[in-house]
Structures are given as C-alpha cells and as structure tokens.
Amino acid sequence: MHKWLLSFRARMAGLLAWVPRPVRRLLLWTVVAVPAALLVFTLALVPFTPGISDIRKAKSELPAQLMSADGKLLAEYRWANREWVELNQISPNVIDALIATEDHRFYKHFGLDWRRTASSVVLTLRGDPQGGSTITQQLARNLFPEEIGRSRTLTRKLKEAITALKIEASYSKDEILETYLNTVPFLYNAYGIEMAARTYFDKSADKLNVLESATLIGMLKGTAYYNPVLNPERAQARRNTVLSQMVKRGKLDAKQFETLQKRPLRINFERQTEVMGPAPHFAIQLRKQLIDWADSKGYSLYSDGLVIRTTIDSRLQAYANQAVARQGRQLQGVADTAWSQRNGWGPKNELVQTLVRESAEYRAAVDKGDTPDDALKALLDDTAFMAKLRAEKTRVQAGFLAQDPVTGHVLAWVGSRDFAQDPFDHVQAARRQPGSTFKPFVYGAAFANGATPEDTLMDTAVEIPLGGGRVWRPTDGGPPSDQPMTLADGLAFSKNTITAQVMQQVGPARVAEVARALGVRQSKLEEVPSLALGTSPVTLKEMISAYSSIVNLGRYVEPVLITSIEDRNGKVLETFAKPVPEEVFQPRAAQTLRNTMRGAVDRGTATAIRTRYGIQADVAGKTGTTQDNTDGWFILMHTRVVAGAWAGFNDGRITLRSDYWGQGARSALPMVGEFMQQAIRNKVIDGNDRFVDEFDTSPPPPPDSSLSTMRDWIRGLFRTDPQQAPVPGMPPRPAGAGGLPPVTTDPPGSVSPPVPAEERVGGE
CATH class of the missing domain: 3.40.710.10 (DD-peptidase/beta-lactamase superfamily)
Structure with missing residues (x-):
C-alpha cells in the first residue's frame, strides 16, 4: 500500500508539473475547500433536523386514549388510519421482500450505504435517476416529512442522512424495520403493513404469503403507479421484480420463482374505515377541544399517550x-x-323530481350542456341512480x-x-x-x-x-x-x-x-x-x-x-372542576x-x-x-x-x-x-x-267564594278578546308583581x- 501511494504521488506530481502554478494552487484549494465547505454546511444543518429526543419520542409515539368512566377504551386519536403491530406479528415474507428489494445491506450499514449512494449518483448522471436511500433514510422521511421534505436537493439529502444517523443511534435494526413497516403509506387511507394487508388482501399482516408480500413491497416504489386495484398489470410486473430480487439475495428458491411469477394477481380489496369505537360522535365532538387543550399545554394529542377520562x-x-x-x-x-317504487318512489312524484334536480348528477349533466328536461328525464330513467338516491334520501x-x-x-x-x-x-x-x-x-x-x-x-x-x-x-x-x-x-x-x-x-x-x-x-x-x-x-x-x-x-x-387528563405514566395533568x-x-x-x-x-x-x-x-x-x-x-x-x-x-x-x-x-x-x-x-x-x-305540594284550601270564581270563569268564556281570558287557578298579576x-x-x-x-x- 505504501509503495502504491508513493507511485500515485509520483504520477500526480508528473501530471501537475505540466499545469501552470496558479492553476495548481487553485486545484489544491478546491480539493481542500470543497469538502471543508460541505462539512461546515452539513454541520450547520444539524440543528434543523429532528433531535434525538424527537426521534425517541417518534419511536414510542402513542395516540391519546379516550376512556369511559368505568375504564373501557372508547377511542384513540391517531394521526392516520393505522394499527401498530410488532415485528414478530408481521410475516417473514414481508421482511425478506423489503430487505431484498429496498436495502439488502440493511444489517451491515449504519444508516447510509455509501456504495449504493455512489451507484445511484452514477446512474442518475447517465440519465437513469435511481434512489439511493436506505430503509433508515426512507424512515427518516416518513417520520419527519415537514422537517426533511422530499425535494431533489442537496440540502434535503444531507438532512435525510443526518436524521438517518440519529435514528440508527436511537433504534435497533429490528425497531427500525418495525417502525418503517408501521408508518409507510399504502393509499386508500391505509398506513402501515397491517392496514395494507387488510385493505388489499382482507387478512392480517402475519398471514401474508410470498406473492402478497411482494405485491405490497412492490408498491413502495410508487403507491399510485403500482396500485394493484387500478393498475394490476404494472403491479404484477413489479411484484415479479421483487420476487426476482428475493431470488438474487437468497430469500427465494429459483424454482419457486419460476412457478410464482406466472400466477395471476389476486386482490381481495376492501377499503378500511377508521374505527372510532362505541361512541364515535362523542369522540369527534371532543377532539377539537382536546387539541386546543394539548396545544396550550405543550402536548400532542396524537403522539404523547395522553389518557382522557370521560x-x-x-x-x-x-x-x-x-x-x-x-x-x-x-x-x-x-x-x-x-x-318503494310501487308506493311512492317514482318518476311522477313531484318530490322525487325535486330531489333529482337537487342532485350532483343533475347539475353535472346540465353543466355539460344537457337541457334541464333532458337531464331530468335521463336520470329518472336511470335505475341505478334512482336506487342510490332513494337509499340516501x-x-x-x-x-x-x-x-x-x-x-x-x-x-x-x-x-x-x-x-x-x-x-x-x-x-x-x-x-x-x-x-x-x-x-x-x-x-x-x-x-x-x-x-x-x-x-x-x-x-x-x-x-x-x-x-x-x-x-x-x-x-x-x-x-x-x-x-x-x-x-x-x-x-x-x-x-x-x-x-x-x-x-x-x-x-x-x-x-x-x-x-x-x-x-x-x-x-x-x-x-x-x-x-x-x-x-x-x-x-x-x-x-x-x-x-x-x-x-x-x-x-x-x-x-x-x-x-x-393524564399523561402516559398515569400522572394527572388536569382535573376538571365539577x-x-x-x-x-x-x-x-x-x-x-x-x-x-x-x-x-x-x-x-x-x-x-x-x-x-x-x-x-x-x-x-x-x-x-x-x-x-x-x-x-x-x-x-x-x-x-x-x-x-x-x-x-x-x-x-x-x-x-x-x-x-x-x-x-x-x-x-x-x-x-x-x-x-x-x-x-x-x-x-x-x-x-x-x-x-x-x-x-298539598292543594290549598278551597276559596271562600266558589260562586264568584265560577261566575268569573263563565264570564271569561264569553269575552270577545280570547287573549285576555283568565285561566282558572291562574289569576292575572299586576305589572311589577312577582x-x-x-x-x-x-x-x-x-x-x-x-x-x-x-x-x-x-x-x-
């Protein structure tokens, strides 16, 4: 090595001998100054990236829990429609597909893969943009989208790299995988692998087979572009690419691959709705009030693990x-x-016609150029539309x-x-x-x-x-x-x-x-x-x-x-007065x-x-x-x-x-x-x-003059101004009296x- 360095220095000296002295000085200053400036710029960005405490907090993010008076969970306030599952509750097929496709040296690097980064730079310069981010870097973007951003700039890449190093210092490798798989989005308001498994395959994450796992991991390159619901052909091709990467990294047998890649894409799609518990309207009613309270006290309703006693x-x-x-x-x-159509819901019913004219479909038809009469007639003849309108109304x-x-x-x-x-x-x-x-x-x-x-x-x-x-x-x-x-x-x-x-x-x-x-x-x-x-x-x-x-x-x-309201450790933060x-x-x-x-x-x-x-x-x-x-x-x-x-x-x-x-x-x-x-x-x-x-509440003794009371009552029946007729037992009171x-x-x-x-x- 020493001889090689001496030889390299000699060759460089020979080359530089032909370069004019002023140019040589400029080159030397550049070689020294550029890395130094980059280092200074990187250090200057450190305060603008999430701190270690923020990262540890994100790792242990807990939604606020709304509890009943008898100690039952009513609702959780989450950032997104997500159900957190531990790594051992996720199918090994998912983990193998993820590491093989996104970051096969995941367990060998410390957050940054220099070889992959250099390769992505070369390919990008050749006109083939490639992502060089590790799983840890991707997690940094998922956890802190506002602090890091997603623009293709040097500043963003440096902030991402700094945050990735901090994450590696705070998380174990398994914790990084668990957090990543629980925070990545999969469209249709499904966040995390558990909600993705339910949405696209109607099963839990621990039940995903190799094909299903490859399909979901394949979406990570572009959730919309490789959406298996809207773009099944692209999704299947991307799935097979993931399978081939698993073969390449020793996670799948080649013979299995030959069989699996020929299988069709089987999706059991069901959009997942956010579960709000047994009292959803109550929970929604409280949310704004609780957000205001948390903001005023320096807490987050979605991540600080608050416990609200209702x-x-x-x-x-x-x-x-x-x-x-x-x-x-x-x-x-x-x-x-x-x-029913037999009893009242029909095209001749004036109210039904009014409801049709008030519909978004009617307005859209008129906006496209249909006459009001034509739009009305077309919709009244549309069996599917009329059935939908009746169900809603x-x-x-x-x-x-x-x-x-x-x-x-x-x-x-x-x-x-x-x-x-x-x-x-x-x-x-x-x-x-x-x-x-x-x-x-x-x-x-x-x-x-x-x-x-x-x-x-x-x-x-x-x-x-x-x-x-x-x-x-x-x-x-x-x-x-x-x-x-x-x-x-x-x-x-x-x-x-x-x-x-x-x-x-x-x-x-x-x-x-x-x-x-x-x-x-x-x-x-x-x-x-x-x-x-x-x-x-x-x-x-x-x-x-x-x-x-x-x-x-x-x-x-x-x-x-x-x-x-209590914190995550049970300490009472505020008790509301009766x-x-x-x-x-x-x-x-x-x-x-x-x-x-x-x-x-x-x-x-x-x-x-x-x-x-x-x-x-x-x-x-x-x-x-x-x-x-x-x-x-x-x-x-x-x-x-x-x-x-x-x-x-x-x-x-x-x-x-x-x-x-x-x-x-x-x-x-x-x-x-x-x-x-x-x-x-x-x-x-x-x-x-x-x-x-x-x-x-015992009744008062009867009045002495019952005849007078009866006479007043009868007289009141024949008054010309009924507004002034007295009611028995309700004598008029003078102004100012009680x-x-x-x-x-x-x-x-x-x-x-x-x-x-x-x-x-x-x-x-």
Missing part, C-alpha cells in the same frame, strides 16, 4: 347503541315499504343522549345509526322541531305563575288572533270534547287546545324565557303562540339539558364530558312540573314505558311528534338519568308516511324504553330510586310557524 358509562353506551340499531332497523323497514336517522341530571355527566351519546354511513351528529348539530316535548316549558311557566295541575280548562276549539287578520287555530287529532280538562291531563295527553290556552295566559316571551333558562341556550326560539307546540328547531342535547334542570328542581348544570348548579327556575314550580310529567308515562301518551318495557321505576317524560310525522321525540326522566331520542330523516321533506309509526311514542320511545329496561335490569341504574319532593308578567300580544307582523301534529295515542 363521563361515558360503557355499559349504558352499549345499551344505547343496541337500542338505536334495533329501532333503526325496524323503522327502516317501514320507510322502505313507504318509499329515505335512510332513517336517529339521535340518542343520556345524562345524569345531578352531576351533568353525559352517560351515553349516539349521534346517528351508523357513524361510517352518516357521521352527521343528530345530538349536537341537528336542529329539529321538538313538537310536544316543548310543552312542559309552557306548563312550567304557568306553574311558576301560580297555576296548579288540578286547574281546569275547556277542551274546546281555540282561536288566537295574530294580527293583520290572521288567526291561529290549533287542533288535535280529533274534535275537541267540549269537556273540562285539568292541566295535568292536558300535559299527559298532550292536548294542543289546552296547551294553547295556557300559552295565551303566560305569553310566548315567558315560555321562551323558561326554555332558555332551563337549557335551550343555543337555538333561536321564535316568540310566537305556536312556540307552545314546539315549532322552533332545537337540538336533542339542549332538550336533555332542559329536562335535567326540571329533575334538578330548577337548577341548571352544564353538561360534563371530561373529568381528567360544574356549580345554577338556580334558573322556581324550585317549587319545577317540582310541580316534574311530578305532573309522570302522567304521560302512567296514563298518557307514553304508557308503553310501563306496559311494553315493564319499567315500574319512578319516571316521568314526554312524547313529541311534528307536522306530517316528520320528527319523533321522547324524553324520559329518572332521578339519576335523563334519556332522550329523536327519529326522522336528514331531509325534513321525507317522512315515514305513517300516522302510526310516525308518532314519537312509536318511533323514538322504543329506543329510550329498551335502554332503560336494560340499564335497570342489569342494575346499572337503580330502579328503586324515587323523586324526592323538597316542597309541600311571578309571570302580564299577558302580552305578539308584535305586529309576527309570523307563526306551522303547527306540528301530535301523537294520536290516548287522545293526543
């Missing part, structure tokens, strides 16, 4: 999911019959929520029948007319003004002037009985005529005020007479909060979703209202709770149905749980087209009934708990929304 009870969540799924299937059968939806009225803890949250099919949240985001479930706020306002459940009104036709010659005439399912009826029965049987008269006395403004105070705090309430029958859209979450305030005797408790009950309504009036609402369950529109579901616990509630049976509601109150459900369609123009199934007592009540039945039967909820009266304000008329020009129809059960 108020959800996994048992109650399971009962709610089952109840919604079962009733959803039942109602879907009704909808499928109601909207007539898909029954539902929402369910259960909450502890005392603590405010949300116990169960079901936002739709199927999160994957319809992620829209019908608990928090959907605003629908509540129908008769809004009536308790009317009666609550009356009780706060001195009325009692025993007060009576005539079940007779009602006309309420709205101004401008308009008159509102609320009706029930049948003609009025023209008989006296107590307020208790009016609420139990959900009589519109009785409720409208009570609304006359207390006024729409006061009813809206009561509803807002109790919990309907985000939705706008139109202060018009028909508000009494639930014409202003609200959310299920608001209604559950308001009913919880009734159980809580007029004390509002903000709904609680999270109790604490909400302070806010007294928003007269406790005695709330108690009277709560007790009166037992009537709907005991003898009114919700008796199925007793007769069908056998629930004998001390409960109260209210059903609700809106115009044309568009929305069905039911909310049930228990001492420690308020549970409510809504059923309907995303498009309010679609209904079940059934006066029987469209009622809240038959569409929404079964979800709550089954939920409570299971919860009590399995002793998750104590069926022996009873409401406690904090105030004396209780309710004087009755006021609607402002000029006010518009009353359509009056919702009510259930036809028990006279409702």
